[in-house]
Amino acid sequence: MLVMAGLLITVAVVLLVAERILISYGECSVTINDKQCIQVEGGETLLSVLNRHKLFVPSACGGKATCGFCKVVVRGGAGTILPTEEIFINKAERELGMRLACQVRVERPVRVQMPETLLGAREYTSEVLAVEQLTYDTRLIRFGLKGGDEVHFKPGQYVQLLVPGTDQYRAYSVASPPSRALASRLSSLVSPEFELIIRRVPGGLCTGWIHSAVEKGDEVRFTGPFGDFYLHEDSNREIVAIGGGSGMAPMRSIILHLAEQGMPRKVTLFFGARRRRDLFYVAEFQALERLYPNFRYLPALSEPRPEDHWTGETGFITQTVQKHIVPGREREAVLCGPPPMIDAAMRVLPRIGVQPEHTYFDKF
Numbered sequence: 001m002l003v004m005a006g007l008l009i010t011v012a013v014v015l016l017v018a019e020r021i022l023i024s025y026g027e028c029s030v031t032i033n034d035k036q037c038i039q040v041e042g043g044e045t046l047l048s049v050l051n052r053h054k055l056f057v058p059s060a061c062g063g064k065a066t067c068g069f070c071k072v073v074v075r076g077g078a079g080t081i082l083p084t085e086e087i088f089i090n091k092a093e094r095e096l097g098m099r100l101a102c103q104v105r106v107e108r109p110v111r112v113q114m115p116e117t118l119l120g121a122r123e124y125t126s127e128v129l130a131v132e133q134l135t136y137d138t139r140l141i142r143f144g145l146k147g148g149d150e151v152h153f154k155p156g157q158y159v160q161l162l163v164p165g166t167d168q169y170r171a172y173s174v175a176s177p178p179s180r181a182l183a184s185r186l187s188s189l190v191s192p193e194f195e196l197i198i199r200r201v202p203g204g205l206c207t208g209w210i211h212s213a214v215e216k217g218d219e220v221r222f223t224g225p226f227g228d229f230y231l232h233e234d235s236n237r238e239i240v241a242i243g244g245g246s247g248m249a250p251m252r253s254i255i256l257h258l259a260e261q262g263m264p265r266k267v268t269l270f271f272g273a274r275r276r277r278d279l280f281y282v283a284e285f286q287a288l289e290r291l292y293p294n295f296r297y298l299p300a301l302s303e304p305r306p307e308d309h310w311t312g313e314t315g316f317i318t319q320t321v322q323k324h325i326v327p328g329r330e331r332e333a334v335l336c337g338p339p340p341m342i343d344a345a346m347r348v349l350p351r352i353g354v355q356p357e358h359t360y361f362d363k364f
């Protein structure tokens with residue numbers, strides 16, 4: 001068995017080296033939006049070419065073709081779509097020429113169309129200002145922007161951290177309101193900063209570093225902002241916010257942003273957790289409830305134990321939503337949490353008057 005595995009690894013390495021030595025694609029051009037033209041040595045993935053030239057495409061899985069975030073329209077030179085891309089690209093997108101940048105190898109001239117919103121994403125350098133343990137498996141990290149820089153994001157959007165010592169990025173929703181990341185909105189004594197809430201994933205590359213090695217003063221690079229999940233500020237509909245786990249991060253950014261404006265819209269935050277020990281920011285949201293009659297916070301535990309002394313809502317968060325939201329009013333929903341929770345919530349929302357076109361979500 002071991003001999004077989006060794007043989008397979010040797011063959012793979014030989015093939016890789018042979019490809020490098022024998023197959024030379026020569027110099028290829030990558031043209032972006034018919035404006036910018038980059039000359040590169042062929043053979044690299046489109047994602048890595050774009051990132052290296054500071055054109056930041058979201059890549060939450062680090063190029064493993066499991067997130068489907070690195071979509072760009074390729075107008076020519078990308079070859080045929082790979083089986084790894086098929087599950088992420090629907091028929092209409094395929095007709096447009098949509099591809100996963102991490103799966104396209106630049107072997108001939110390539111013409112790429114990137115949305116203008118992505119061209120606004122940048123690379124930033126930050127410093128870890130504080131590390132706070134929120135629960136046994138969740139940490140809040142506060143980052144300060146270096147060199148008087150500021151980052152403009154919408155509440156709900158995410159950034160990508162570059163895991164130190166690697167070329168791997170991971171996506172994290174910003175957990176603080178946008179105003180704190182703007183130099184112009186702060187006094188000259190306070191530097192722009194932002195917060196992330198990061199839950200440990202056993203064996204995880206980025207969360208392993210965040211939960212065992214990150215320290216105050218560490219320098220961290222990140223790119224962004226990214227994402228089409230954010231608070232739509234052109235509406236005054238009542239908001240049903242549903243979160244679970246680290247899905248608290250964008251909810252907190254949205255709610256603190258609305259609180260800064262005096263909570264102009266009615267908001268109910270439903271937060272689902274297994275046990276009491278999985279809840280965090282309870283005191284912060286209860287304080288907001290006292291300040292703003294428009295805001296309501298309803299956590300629910302699905303598996304409370306006697307030692308939790310829990311007297312609040314129990315069961316799945318969708319049950320609590322149905323219990324407290326009376327159908328009939330025009331509402332919109334913002335959802336963030338694990339995929340099964342979001343899928344269950346999506347089935348319940350139309351029954352309480354939230355239409356799919358007014359439902360915004362991020363699953364992770």
Ligand SMILES: Cc1cc2nc3c(=O)[nH]c(=O)nc-3n(C[C@H](O)[C@H](O)[C@H](O)COP(=O)(O)OP(=O)(O)OC[C@H]3O[C@@H](n4cnc5c(N)ncnc54)[C@H](O)[C@@H]3O)c2cc1C
Binds near residue numbers: 060158208250362
């Ligand atoms: C848009 C977006 C926003 C996100 N925002 C946040 C956030 O605010 N806070 C946060 O904590 N996370 C967030 N994530 C998840 C985050 O990007 C990483 O996927 C997660 O932290 C794991 O990274 P890692 O490098 O530690 O694990 P990896 O090294 O990537 O993975 C290690 C192993 O764990 C598995 N795995 C990865 N993620 C999970 C998971 N969530 N549950 C179970 N198994 C998993 C992988 O399949 C792999 O087998 C977000 C993801 C997306 C796409």
Ligand code: FES
Binds near residue numbers: 101
């Ligand atoms: S980076 Fe995740 S699919 Fe391409």
